[in-house]
Amino acid sequence: MFPSSASEIKPPPVYALGPRVSLSARIRSLPFFRLAAVWEAFFVALASLRQNKLRTALTLIGIIVGVTAVIAVVTIIKGLDQTVAQTFSSQGSTVFTISKRPRVITSREEFIKYNKRKDITEDDAQAIFRLCTACWRTGIAANDGVPVKRGNQKADAVQLRAITPSAMFDIDGVTIDAGRFWSDTEGNSAHEVCVVGSDIVTNFFPNQSAEQTIGEDIWAGGHRYRIVGVLQPLGKIFGISRDERILIPFPTYKKDFGLNVARGAFNTTGSLVVFIQTQTASQLEAAEDQVRAVMRNRRGKTFKEEDDGFALETEDVFLNLYSSATSNIYLVTIGVAAISLVVGGIVVMNIMLVSVTERTKEIGIRKAVGARRRDILTQFLIEAVMVTAIGGAFGVLTGFGTAWLIALAIGFPLLFSVWSAVLGVGVSSVVGVVSGLWPAWRAARLDPIEALRAE
């Protein structure tokens, strides 16, 4: 009926005593995982999860909560990051600036060092305009803080920003809400005109709309300017309004305040900021190199010197500062959220230990008919990973849902990334492997004789 497997042995083996090496070696050379056994493990795991519904549900909840926490936190953080990035990048990625001091100064020593630098002057700006071939549009800006008055309404220090040419509006990334920008003709002729931020309307023209303020006058630093336009609000960043400011043409500012004369009186730096914009982002680096060369030359510096004598910055500076300031906070937050995932892992481990104990007899039977340790190990690992992977998938969904609700409540853009979903399922699967390993190892090491005796 059944041919004996011994018939495969050819030529006839000689029966003898002796060392038993090569048979072991032959058996070890067998494939580590048999596909059939892995499939079996898969279906057994599925059946076992289905049979113990309550237990499976509780385990799933453990993992879901953990993954939800991690995914929600990551998604919210990415949303906040995006908000900040958009806020800072109003200038666009084709713009960089030359200034005396960097925008971010982190120590008193730095401040002193930067203060010793020469001011950026109109001559510097002119040289850049003339010599930088990779540059597309350029402009200059001077920032001042001046008292502002209109009727009874007064404020001590409002930002007064003097810019030229009118392309600077565009480079600055501001748009008009009511009225118009001043023309280059008006600007170059030093007309007493201004464009104001939306907070100026709110603060100095109570109960008036933006349109109604067009043509009105406002006093800034002791000079009277006619409002020709009101800007679209930029909103707050870190609680500071960016809409309380008055923009006037640079020639007008120079005529009214002078550059160096005004120093001290109105807290001006006496130094300009040169804005350079390239046509495409790919030209940015070339333009930066050219401008750096021009400025080093004008400052008499070589590339070997540590301090260039000026600061060349893109908007990245702020973003970098933001990232470095917040990345540790993010890590801690994600770490705290991840603790719940560890708890979920412990739940899985507990359940798997129960499962192994309950199925000792089954393990014995499987071993008796030829399941190896690794087959049993695989079976229980697959079961653990299956729970955590399913839990992870659900957790990703509920995590996104939670983030969506929070985003809706606070109001920031939501970024669902495939990566965080992959990460959620991946990490929870790893949790499954880690927490399933010990129970599975215990199952795999069971003595078949003992296991068969179990009830």
Add this chain to the structure above:
Amino acid sequence: MTEATIATSQTSAGVVAKPNLVSADGKVQVLIAMQNIWKTYDMGAEKVHALHGVSFEVKRGEYLAITGPSGSGKSTLMNLIGCLDTPSQGDYWLNGKNVSEMDDDELARIRNQEVGFVFQTFNLLARATALHNVELPLIYGGIPSAKRHEMAKQALTEVDLVDRMMHRPNELSGGQRQRVAIARALVNHPSILLADEPTGALDTATSYDIMNLFEKLYEDGNTIILVTHERDIAARARRIISIRDGLIEKDEQIK
């Protein structure tokens, strides 16, 4: 397969070959050779000798019963024959392979290929169908699923249960369950069929059926080893080895 090993071991160890154990057509005729087998359990303070130097041989196609009272070492011997355990001392050759010093995974492989177990309490997977239970050894033998189904169906046909193959154990009678277990034991074409009190959980009539099935399997050329304490069951075999106090008391050919 193993001839290279044995040839090498012959020269290196310089031991005597036993050429008369292989027949002219190349088959290993001595399936089981137990040579001075000891099994000692270390119970902390004292050592318990379950077997003290047991030696015997079983040829292909034999129908052997191992009997003895409980505590005689009968179960220990069965575990050794079934490769569930290894001897503390001595050599055990099964179908030309020395299995006495194999590790866990190698033993699993031998159990899968060479041994078919039939247990007193059937030991079927409660949640699996009869067909799946019979397929189990093939799964761990790495047989692809189509071939597996075919082989399992054939084995169930041999025990006359193919019409109930989609039933779970709790939907089958005791006799039917034992026949599923026998089909599972046979499906991989093992060298030996090892039955441990196969009728212990069955009524007399069903026991009779199962013993007839063993008789048929024996006549088909299978090598069968029954482990039992019942004299009348043992009497169905052609040879009886009686164990007492870890030693062979009697080894008799009865038919």
